[in-house]
């Protein structure tokens with residue numbers, strides 16, 4: 001193989017195998033080589049993109065519609081030369097990173113590599129057999145999407161949650177677009193959800209995330225005074241706190257949207273037990289059950305409602321455990 005080609009493909013192969021380059025880049029290279037072999041070694045950019053998008057349908061999970069893999073392929077590996085059809089201006093090397101793909105170009109290998117198309121073809125086929133065009137993470141996302149098939153928008157929160165786990169705690173654009181397409185939800189709506197919930201991240205994050213909360217609930221928690229979510233309630237000693245707690249528990253059970261089980265089941269069970277406690281029918285294991293439910297809801301619910309739904313009951317138990325004693 002041409003020594004220059006070998007050097008460049010070695011870097012390309014290393015980055016594909018190491019996950020530093022999206023495997024869709026290999027797909028775009030394969031499409032280019034197949035087209036170039038049918039012609040005189042050059043392909044028009046619109047034909048390349050059109051053929052790639054048509055072929056991509058055969059590979060679920062392939063990140064073909066996003067520009068970065070194709071852009072990185074042409075800009076970072078010194079393989080290509082693009083010539084703008086309108087005025088013949090030539091683009092090579094890093095300048096290709098800012099190429100305007102809305103324009104049309106003649107795409108070919110650099111002159112030093114022009115005779116190496118058959119060797120490139122052989123390398124691409126071997127690489128494709130080894131890696132394919134879908135990374136293990138996108139393959140895992142496809143499995144999630146297949147499991148949720150048919151549930152549409154109602155499965156969005158759960159799928160985003162699983163997607164974020166697959167992609168090391170954040171949601172790459174290509175993954176968000178794939179989820180949106182699979183659920184037939186506009187991509188903008190998916191980003192609306194990721195912006196609304198603090199637990200979703202659209203940029204890479206560190207392994208440990210430190211939150212400094214300056215809200216009222218945390219400020220009150222420091223003095224052990226939290227009751228409810230960001231609320232201070234003042235009662236005189238004629239009020240039965242069990243009735244107050246029951247109403248708070250009913251409120252959270254009513255407000256839970258049911259997207260995640262800890263909150264859906266936890267708020268319902270909490271309301272059920274508090275109804276018993278408020279009626280003076282407390283059972284010996286009710287206090288323990290309320291504390292267990294509180295811990296699970298706080299630690300595992302996926303939004304602020306579920307995470308705060310048990311605060312009032314748990315804090316009341318800490319300050320006035322006698323309220324929860326069996327009668």
Ligand code: SF4
Nearest residue numbers: 258259260263303306
């Ligand atoms: S925590 Fe509760 S309100 Fe929030 S998403 Fe889960 S079920 Fe819905």
